Amino acid sequence: MKTKEKILNAALQLYNEQGIRSVTTRHIAASIGLSGGNLHYHFKHTEDIIRALFNELASAYDDLMLNAQQASINLATIDALAAISFQLVNKYRFIFINFVEIANWIPEIKASYGQLIQKREQQFVSFFDALAQHGIFRDDIPTSNKLGLVKQFFIISDFWLSHNELTRQYRGEDALNDYKKTINLLLWPYIKRFE
Structure with missing residues (x-):
């Protein structure tokens, strides 16, 4: 699975479980073992x-x-x-x-x-x-x-x-x-x- 897909899958799961205001890009990156910089390379915001x-x-x-x-x-x-x-x-x-x-x-x-x-x-x-x-x-x-x-x-x-x-x-x-x-x-x- 490509990194972008992993990010989207992780974000979907976290948003569904915790809501959009509780989840940051750091949470998403950490959940799949990525650095914040790597996530922001794929999705700036x-x-x-x-x-x-x-x-x-x-x-x-x-x-x-x-x-x-x-x-x-x-x-x-x-x-x-x-x-x-x-x-x-x-x-x-x-x-x-x-x-x-x-x-x-x-x-x-x-x-x-x-x-x-x-x-x-x-x-x-x-x-x-x-x-x-x-x-x-x-x-x-x-x-x-x-x-x-x-x-x-x-x-x-x-x-x-x-x-x-x-x-x-x-x-x-x-x-x-x-x-x-x-x-x-x-x-x-x-x-x-x-x-």
Whole structure:
């Protein structure tokens, strides 16, 4: 594994365990036996590390959306996509727990997030259209409602973890099941009912 990857893996683990304000670049370097100078050769500032981790997360969601467009169109696919989304939320949990603070602290992340939303709106609307063409989604849903549904998806995936931490504090399978149930309840009004 390359040094840069080791730094990012160590940072991810430490941020997830201790939070972004408790972990310094010295902590990250020490956790993998690097000198501070060696770490700063790869990442000049803490913001650079967080930006790189955010970019990893965005790339993983890009892959998820690409797979969604290529997968079989059925309810099992939606369930599988929700499970993968949950894994990403859990893997990069520090970003989701601290997202507003991170976005205000690092303006490039805030700008990138705005661009991601526009891209995801198109991807999700195309996916919803495919679900309607396959008889899974109702075909009478206006585009404005589809865009509203995308917004709701973002609210859930971006802030479910914070809500969970403040309320139920589910872990493991319980957390996964609650996340998927929340997604399924969001989709329920749009699913075509078969008599």
